[in-house]
Amino acid sequence: xxxxxxxxxxxxxxxxxxxxxxxxxxxxxxxxxxxxxxxxxxxxxxxxxxxxxxxxxxxxxxxxxxxxxxxxxxxxxxxxxxxxxxxxxxxxxxxxxxxxxxxxxxxxxxxxxxxxxxxxxxxxxxxxxxxxxxxxxxxxxxxxxxxxxxxxxxxxxxxxxxxxxxxxxxxxxxxxxxxxxxxxxxxxxxxxxxxxxxxxxxxxxxxxxxxxxxxxxxxxxxxxxxxxxxxxxxxxxxxxxxxxxxxxxxxxxxxxxxxxxxxx
Amino acid sequence: xxxxxxxxxxxxxxxxxxxxxxxxxxxxxxxxxxxxxxxxxxxxxxxxxxxxxxxxxxxxxxxxxxxxxxxxxxxxxxxxxxxxxxxxxxxxxxxxxxxxxxxxxxxxxxxxxxxxxxxxxxxxxxxxxxxxxxxxxxxxxxxxxxxxxxxxxxxxxxxxxxxxxxxxxxxxxxxxxxxxxxxxxxxxxxxxxxxxxxxxxxxxxxxxxxxxxxxxxxxxxxxxxxxxxxxxxxxxxxxxxxxxxxxxxxxxxxxxxxxxxxxxxxxxxxxxxxxxxxxxxxxxxxxxx
Amino acid sequence: xxxxxxxxxxxxxxxxxxxxxxxxxxxxxxxxxxxxxxxxxxxxxxxxxxxxxxxxxxxxxxxxxxxxxxxxxxxxxxxxxxxxxxxxxxxxxxxxxxxxxxxxxxxxxxxxxxxxxxxxxxxxxxxxxxxxxxxxxxxxxxxxxxxxxxxxxxxxxxxxxxxxxxxxxxxxxxxxxxxxxxxxxxxxxxxxxxxxxxxxxxxxxxxxxxxxxxxxxxxxxxxxxxxxxxxxxxxxxxxxxxxxxxxxxxxxxxxxxxxxxxxxxxxxxxxxxxxxxxxxx
Numbered sequence: 001x002x003x004x005x006x007x008x009x010x011x012x013x014x015x016x017x018x019x020x021x022x023x024x025x026x027x028x029x030x031x032x033x034x035x036x037x038x039x040x041x042x043x044x045x046x047x048x049x050x051x052x053x054x055x056x057x058x059x060x061x062x063x064x065x066x067x068x069x070x071x072x073x074x075x076x077x078x079x080x081x082x083x084x085x086x087x088x089x090x091x092x093x094x095x096x097x098x099x100x101x102x103x104x105x106x107x108x109x110x111x112x113x114x115x116x117x118x119x120x121x122x123x124x125x126x127x128x129x130x131x132x133x134x135x136x137x138x139x140x141x142x143x144x145x146x147x148x149x150x151x152x153x154x155x156x157x158x159x160x161x162x163x164x165x166x167x168x169x170x171x172x173x174x175x176x177x178x179x180x181x182x183x184x185x186x187x188x189x190x191x192x193x194x195x196x197x198x199x200x201x202x203x204x205x206x207x208x209x210x211x212x213x214x215x216x217x218x219x220x221x222x223x224x225x226x227x228x229x230x231x232x233x234x235x236x237x238x239x240x241x242x243x244x245x246x247x248x249x250x251x252x253x254x255x256x257x258x259x260x261x262x263x264x
Numbered sequence: 265x266x267x268x269x270x271x272x273x274x275x276x277x278x279x280x281x282x283x284x285x286x287x288x289x290x291x292x293x294x295x296x297x298x299x300x301x302x303x304x305x306x307x308x309x310x311x312x313x314x315x316x317x318x319x320x321x322x323x324x325x326x327x328x329x330x331x332x333x334x335x336x337x338x339x340x341x342x343x344x345x346x347x348x349x350x351x352x353x354x355x356x357x358x359x360x361x362x363x364x365x366x367x368x369x370x371x372x373x374x375x376x377x378x379x380x381x382x383x384x385x386x387x388x389x390x391x392x393x394x395x396x397x398x399x400x401x402x403x404x405x406x407x408x409x410x411x412x413x414x415x416x417x418x419x420x421x422x423x424x425x426x427x428x429x430x431x432x433x434x435x436x437x438x439x440x441x442x443x444x445x446x447x448x449x450x451x452x453x454x455x456x457x458x459x460x461x462x463x464x465x466x467x468x469x470x471x472x473x474x475x476x477x478x479x480x481x482x483x484x485x486x487x488x489x490x491x492x493x494x495x496x497x498x499x500x501x502x503x504x505x506x507x508x509x510x511x512x513x514x515x516x517x518x519x520x521x522x523x524x525x526x527x528x529x530x531x532x533x534x535x536x537x538x539x540x541x542x543x544x545x546x547x548x549x550x551x552x553x
Numbered sequence: 554x555x556x557x558x559x560x561x562x563x564x565x566x567x568x569x570x571x572x573x574x575x576x577x578x579x580x581x582x583x584x585x586x587x588x589x590x591x592x593x594x595x596x597x598x599x600x601x602x603x604x605x606x607x608x609x610x611x612x613x614x615x616x617x618x619x620x621x622x623x624x625x626x627x628x629x630x631x632x633x634x635x636x637x638x639x640x641x642x643x644x645x646x647x648x649x650x651x652x653x654x655x656x657x658x659x660x661x662x663x664x665x666x667x668x669x670x671x672x673x674x675x676x677x678x679x680x681x682x683x684x685x686x687x688x689x690x691x692x693x694x695x696x697x698x699x700x701x702x703x704x705x706x707x708x709x710x711x712x713x714x715x716x717x718x719x720x721x722x723x724x725x726x727x728x729x730x731x732x733x734x735x736x737x738x739x740x741x742x743x744x745x746x747x748x749x750x751x752x753x754x755x756x757x758x759x760x761x762x763x764x765x766x767x768x769x770x771x772x773x774x775x776x777x778x779x780x781x782x783x784x785x786x787x788x789x790x791x792x793x794x795x796x797x798x799x800x801x802x803x804x805x806x807x808x809x810x811x812x813x814x815x816x817x818x819x820x821x822x823x824x825x826x827x828x829x830x831x832x833x834x
Binding site: 181206247251252 | 597598709738740742743767768769771772791792795796805806807809810811812813817820821822823
Binding site: 052054077078081082085086088089090093094095096097098099107108111112155158159162 | 445446
């Protein structure tokens with residue numbers, strides 16, 4: 001395996017005396033999609049927030065392309081952020097309601113000095129919109145005039161603007177309808193193939209993670225219960241917790257659903 | 265008026281009728297009239313508000329003097345019209361100064377660290393505990409009585425309310441997901457504050473300022489009435505009431521009309537402010553139905 | 554089903570008044586529920602599934618309803634508000650998505666579970682006994698003591714059990730559950746659904762489950778109604794709908810859900826404007 005793009009080592013974080021992360025370590029290889037699954041309170045979102053430095057862990061190390069994320073100064077951090085971007089859970093909350101789509105997508109280009117010229121920025125924003133399956137007509141509208149799925153596309157376009165190597169997705173489809181979820185999942189899959197993106201994909205839905213991820217890390221109470229390839233985790237889970245999670249996943253097939261053991 | 269402009273005018277009127285309930289509509293109209301008075305009052309005033317004419321003193325309301333005349337024979341209507349010009353700008357200065365100071369301090373408190381927040385909020389508490397009247401008395405002793413002493417005293421005591429409000433509003437927004445999103449994007453601190461946090465946090469502040477217009481106006485007139493604001497010959501409404509209070513029993517009009525102007529204006533701005541608040545907050549609106 | 558239905562809905566239409574005139578959101582729903590039967594109302598957001606369920610109990614004072622809603626032969630649309638209130642929480646129980654929002658934060662759990670009985674004149678002691686037994690039955694350990702706790706002392710899954718207890722304590726003939734497990738973790742969800750199924754079997758209670766999740770329908774309901782844009786597009790047994798869906802939208806919806814063990818090399822199906830299945834891009 002080549003040098004990992006992201007290395008997370010022994011993350012520890014307590015909130016008000018309660019341990020949220022109790023030593024989390026994993027790697028993400030270039031071009032790989034790693035799923036981080038777990039129930040609410042397992043620490044998966046806190047992990048994402050630590051990696052993006054929205055939250056500071058109490059201890060641990062995070063390396064992105066060999067560069068230390070936690071020790072980075074203001075300038076270095078800005079450079080690091082051009083390499084890793086994040087898509088949030090709630091597309092209704094993650095876009096500034098007072099900005100137009102052109103401003104939202106243009107903003108990363110502006111603040112990273114990639115495209116100082118206003119007109120060029122707009123052109124680039126239009127291209128990015130097309131990458132995510134929308135069109136230039138949408139540029140001058142505000143987030144409120146879009147559906148949840150469209151907003152999530154705008155968020156993705158915005159994250160892609162700086163051409164990051166790592167995309168961190170925190171439950172990006174959990175608030176979307178099934179049909180919209182399918183579109184966003186297809187888009188992420190497609191982007192990963194076309195752009196060679198690495199994705200850290202945080203989700204509670206095991207079927208969604210199965211569809212998208214090469215490897216899966218299962219979190220339980222601030223620790224990794226286990227980590228392995230998709231085949232290992234779904235086919236031959238080593239940890240009883242993983243097994244109980246898989247047993248509880250509803251199966252959209254009446255015949256199969258009836259056979260399965262009840263989860264008491 | 266041509267047919268099209270009439271059409272547009274009725275269209276606009278219909279839209280306003282449709283969106284603004286009756287009482288609030290009336291309040292809005294009064295507020296607009298007061299602002300208009302401040303702007304053009306002196307041009308439409310039938311007499312000079314300061315022209316003393318003792319032969320015409322204390323005349324009751326008549327066709328010549330609609331609101332009557334005061335003890336010095338000045339036309340009360342002209343003085344009430346003129347008064348808007350004195351009271352309203354003073355009020356706006358107080359509101360503007362308090363908003364600027366308050367928003368600045370509130371924002372810094374909300375975004376700064378715990379220590380900064382603590383220090384600024386304690387200073388704010390001190391400001392809140394200063395009584396405007398005592399301060400105005402002190403200032404008029406030091407600077408000499410006048411409208412400017414009242415304005416300074418009020419500004420000094422009024423900003424803490426805005427500081428607290430701004431702090432609350434900014435704190436609500438600063439952890440919003442779109443602010444986090446901008447942070448992860450690498451948006452620098454200044455842009456984060458001025459582009460993402462403040463516009464979203466402070467977009468309801470104008471509601472409070474509107475409500476406060478009425479309140480500040482009452483206090484300014486109150487200070488003038490007790491003699492530490494605008495001084496007696498001035499056509500400030502509070503000062504007018506103070507000057508004519510002795511004649512209340514035999515010439516009610518000289519006190520009643522400025523008083524009525526004050527009451528209506530304060531009430532109007534309050535109602536308009538309340539209406540804006542309700543219009544801004546969908547939860548209140550639902551309850552009101 | 555040859556037996557008389559417990560609930561029979563015919564041509565239900567729901568509209569809301571807006572300044573621009575009434576806006577219709579449900580355009581004619583037919584629905585039958587036999588006693589003891591579990592039926593799922595499935596759809597995406599905006600499909601009208603929740604509005605339909607709420608209309609059955611006339612929960613929305615603003616909604617204009619037309620058609621027929623018969624519960625045990627009585628047309629609910631003709632009942633005076635007083636009688637309607639007796640039916641809610643009496644013959645028909647209700648469970649909503651957010652357990653915290655449906656519980657009173659300053660009233661003990663026991664008191665809230667007892668309330669439907671107290672209102673109906675059951676003596677306090679008896680009501681308390683039954684509340685504790687029911688909580689115990691729903692898996693609340695040490696219910697005797699926990700009945701004196703407040704909602705914030707319960708976890709999300711436990712709160713939803715309490716909400717279910719409140720809904721079923723008066724032994725309703727029908728339970729309407731609107732996305733009852735959407736806010737819950739997957740293992741808790743499985744347990745809560747199982748409890749609901751067991752309760753329904755024990756008491757011969759019917760359940761109308763409103764959900765967006767095709768996964769939970771398969772294992773829970775016997776029949777399903779798929780809704781889109783305020784209209785039912787397909788009604789049938791769960792077996793028929795999942796193995797041989799007739800409506801293109803139902804087909805597309807099923808193909809859009811990722812499955813464990815499914816094909817990960819192909820894009821998921823995407824639903825076209827007319828509701829048909831499209832190859833994803």
